[in-house]
Amino acid sequence: MSRVFIVEDEVLVARDIKSRLEKLGYQVIGTAARGDDAVSRVLSERPDLILMDINLKGDMDGIEAADRIRAEADLPIIFCTAYSNDETLQRAKVTVPYGYVLKPFDNRELEITIEIALHKHQMEVALKAAGVRLEATLQNLDDGVLTVDQDGVIVLANPMAVQLLGRSKAVLMGLNAETVLQFQPLNSTGTVLDIPGLLQGQTALPVSFDRQALLRQGQDSLPVDVGLNWFSQGETSLLVISLRDLTTQIAQETQLVKTAFYDDLTSLPNRQLFLDRLTTRLISTRGEDGQDPVPFVVVIISIEGLSVINQALGFSAGDHAIVEVARRIQRIAQPDDTLSHLGGGRFALLRSDGRDPGLVLQAVESAQILIHENIEWTPDSNVTVDSHCGLVFGPGEYVAATDLVRDGETALGRAKTEGLAAVVFDVAMHEKAKAMLLMRTKLQGAIDQKVLRPYFQPIVDLKTLKIVSFEALVRWPISDDAFIAPDEFIPLAEKSGLVLLLGDLMLETVCQQLKAFNSKAIDGFSIAVNISSEQFTAALVDRLDQLISEYDLQPEQIGLEITESVAMKAIDSNLKLLETFRTRGHKISVDDFGTGYSSLAYLKRFPLDTLKIDRAFIQELAPDTDDFIIAKAIIDLGHSLGLKIVAEGVETQAQLTLLQELGCDLGQGFYFQKASTGEMISQCYERGLPLGRAQTL
Numbered sequence: 001m002s003r004v005f006i007v008e009d010e011v012l013v014a015r016d017i018k019s020r021l022e023k024l025g026y027q028v029i030g031t032a033a034r035g036d037d038a039v040s041r042v043l044s045e046r047p048d049l050i051l052m053d054i055n056l057k058g059d060m061d062g063i064e065a066a067d068r069i070r071a072e073a074d075l076p077i078i079f080c081t082a083y084s085n086d087e088t089l090q091r092a093k094v095t096v097p098y099g100y101v102l103k104p105f106d107n108r109e110l111e112i113t114i115e116i117a118l119h120k121h122q123m124e125v126a127l128k129a130a131g132v133r134l135e136a137t138l139q140n141l142d143d144g145v146l147t148v149d150q151d152g153v154i155v156l157a158n159p160m161a162v163q164l165l166g167r168s169k170a171v172l173m174g175l176n177a178e179t180v181l182q183f184q185p186l187n188s189t190g191t192v193l194d195i196p197g198l199l200q201g202q203t204a205l206p207v208s209f210d211r212q213a214l215l216r217q218g219q220d221s222l223p224v225d226v227g228l229n230w231f232s233q234g235e236t237s238l239l240v241i242s243l244r245d246l247t248t249q250i251a252q253e254t255q256l257v258k259t260a261f262y263d264d265l266t267s268l269p270n271r272q273l274f275l276d277r278l279t280t281r282l283i284s285t286r287g288e289d290g291q292d293p294v295p296f297v298v299v300i301i302s303i304e305g306l307s308v309i310n311q312a313l314g315f316s317a318g319d320h321a322i323v324e325v326a327r328r329i330q331r332i333a334q335p336d337d338t339l340s341h342l343g344g345g346r347f348a349l350l351r352s353d354g355r356d357p358g359l360v361l362q363a364v365e366s367a368q369i370l371i372h373e374n375i376e377w378t379p380d381s382n383v384t385v386d387s388h389c390g391l392v393f394g395p396g397e398y399v400a401a402t403d404l405v406r407d408g409e410t411a412l413g414r415a416k417t418e419g420l421a422a423v424v425f426d427v428a429m430h431e432k433a434k435a436m437l438l439m440r441t442k443l444q445g446a447i448d449q450k451v452l453r454p455y456f457q458p459i460v461d462l463k464t465l466k467i468v469s470f471e472a473l474v475r476w477p478i479s480d481d482a483f484i485a486p487d488e489f490i491p492l493a494e495k496s497g498l499v500l501l502l503g504d505l506m507l508e509t510v511c512q513q514l515k516a517f518n519s520k521a522i523d524g525f526s527i528a529v530n531i532s533s534e535q536f537t538a539a540l541v542d543r544l545d546q547l548i549s550e551y552d553l554q555p556e557q558i559g560l561e562i563t564e565s566v567a568m569k570a571i572d573s574n575l576k577l578l579e580t581f582r583t584r585g586h587k588i589s590v591d592d593f594g595t596g597y598s599s600l601a602y603l604k605r606f607p608l609d610t611l612k613i614d615r616a617f618i619q620e621l622a623p624d625t626d627d628f629i630i631a632k633a634i635i636d637l638g639h640s641l642g643l644k645i646v647a648e649g650v651e652t653q654a655q656l657t658l659l660q661e662l663g664c665d666l667g668q669g670f671y672f673q674k675a676s677t678g679e680m681i682s683q684c685y686e687r688g689l690p691l692g693r694a695q696t697l
């Protein structure tokens with residue numbers, strides 16, 4: 001029930017109105033006859049509605065009383081008056097009455113006026129609350145919000161808008177939006193947001209647009225997301241513009257892109273981004289039809305010597321070297337080039353202008369010189385690294401970026417194996433690479449089907465020419481009387497991981513052959529097997545044990561030939577392995593001795609039996625040559641260490657005589673006998689015949 005207060009100076013009229021209102025269902029909570037009395041009672045009793053006579057007794061009339069009430073409280077007031085001149089009505093209007101009733105009034109008229117007033121007031125209260133909420137929201141919003149009228153005048157700006165625009169609210173309000181809202185697209189290809197155009201209705205409201213940079217006077221521009229909405233209010237329309245500061249978001253996005261596409265260590269583009277740029281280059285070159293595409297070049301750079309630095313000085317020194325090298329390569333890069341760190345000691349450079357191959361090679365050479373300069377690690381320790389480069393020119397027939405990189409790597413591989421600073425990829429190299437791949441597949445098949453088999457070359461005592469052992473050499477037969485030489489497939493097997501399978505096949509077939517010899521009582525010699533560096537592990541011990549028991553052999557019958565580098569690796573595990581093999585009875589030979597870097601004095605530390613002087617020293621053996629001096633030194637020092645010396649590649653009687661004079665113990669070479677099959681050896685032993693010049697008896 002609504003509570004009504006009546007202000008009426010005529011007591012009878014007041015009473016009449018009161019009873020009418022009560023009949024209509026209102027509660028009359030009081031009446032007052034004087035203005036001042038009315039104000040104080042209304043303010044303390046807070047009715048839902050006031051019915052106010054304009055003409056009151058005393059100093060204060062109804063209009064003034066209403067004024068005072070409104071100043072203190074938001075209550076609906078209906079004026080009622082018996083007469084009214086224009087001046088009075090004008091005054092009444094200012095107090096925003098909720099209605100008038102003219103006396104005398106009928107009940108219906110009164111009720112309608114009261115109900116309208118109550119409803120209107122209720123709506124206003126609700127609207128006000130909504131307004132307060134909206135205001136609070138706008139105050140606290142993370143987005144800047146500006147409302148602009150059709151003339152572009154700013155009519156509302158929330159605190160965030162004030163902050164983003166860097167002007168006070170007082171300055172903003174009433175200002176034309178154009179003066180503070182000037183944009184530029186954030187990325188070069190974007191469109192500019194045109195606020196004046198929008199306001200004049202020339203430009204339709206865009207559904208979406210690119211991020212903008214908000215240009216600010218005397219401040220950095222600000223990356224923002226802009227939201228636009230027309231809002232109509234009666235006849236007029238307002239444009240609501242929201243601005244979201246993207247600084248943090250863009251920083252996060254940039255960081256994300258950085259981790260996905262850039263290398264942590266050097267901050268250079270990673271492989272992914274490099275391939276991306278290369279692809280873009282390939283596509284853009286293809287697009288310009290009619291014109292000859294501008295050649296570019298991909299340079300793959302490999303840094304040598306990092307593992308030594310890592311081992312000697314730690315990984316941070318290695319990392320430091322990589323960063324330094326990156327900086328140096330960057331020095332020869334041109335603005336359009338892309339330098340990428342592929343990982344480890346690998347870099348790739350996309351040189352945008354490859355028109356003059358001579359210039360490109362010159363630049364690569366300068367880079368390599370820079371790379372080779374001292375790198376300071378600590379004030380008193382410097383390190384140096386070396387490099388190889390593989391170059392491939394594009395676009396040529398290339399379609400895929402990965403193919404270019406692959407061919408760059410192939411060229412790099414050749415630079416490494418041939419000890420060249422830089423190699424340019426050509427089609428022949430690609431053919432060779434393809435042939436290698438084919439060869440690998442075939443080799444795999446030959447191993448799987450056990451087509452590979454050992455031949456045996458005798459090693460003889462140089463005094464008696466009697467055979468003391470054989471070296472097992474792998475052969476790949478391709479027809480009855482032809483085979484592929486090991487030099488053509490052993491390097492490939494080593495590169496492609498097939499060497500373990502190959503080595504194991506050799507071990508097994510050699511053991512089979514030994515068993516066959518044993519069964520025919522052919523003996524008095526051992527067989528040495530070539531062991532590649534990957535094969536030389538603890539697993540080899542177990543495998544040999546297993547084969548020896550399976551084929552019923554003695555460990556002394558099997559010798560191992562290892563390379564100088566395997567033998568000299570001063571790694572504890574290698575030393576232990578060598579000891580294990582020797583305690584079991586296997587003889588250890590160091591192959592190709594003299595070609596590596598090891599010093600003879602170093603040999604003392606290793607448990608070995610035989611040194612094989614590389615055939616390079618034997619080939620041109622003549623008195624007073626360097627080779628002669630080296631051979632003599634090896635023989636003498638070897639002997640002082642208790643080692644037996646084998647001369648490899650003995651081809652002539654003259655060489656034999658010299659070696660005998662030098663006191664060399666053993667010899668192997670075509671002069672005595674080439675490698676032969678097990679069957680051939682069996683026949684000679686059984687018949688008591690020599691194998692070439694090598695004696696079986």
Ligand code: C2E
Binds near residue numbers: 486615650668669
């Ligand atoms: P290597 O271990 O130094 O083997 C000796 C090579 O010298 C053999 O070549 C042999 O035929 C050759 N040779 C022997 N006497 C003479 C001579 O008087 N004059 C000349 N010019 N050459 C002579 P081959 O059989 O072609 O083997 C080449 C290389 O392949 C071997 O060098 C060895 O490093 C590797 N190899 C052979 N068989 C195996 C194997 O079963 N496993 C592994 N890992 N490597 C093997």
Ligand code: CA
Binds near residue numbers: 471530561591
């Ligand atoms: Ca050998």
Ligand code: CA
Binds near residue numbers: 591612648
């Ligand atoms: Ca050798």
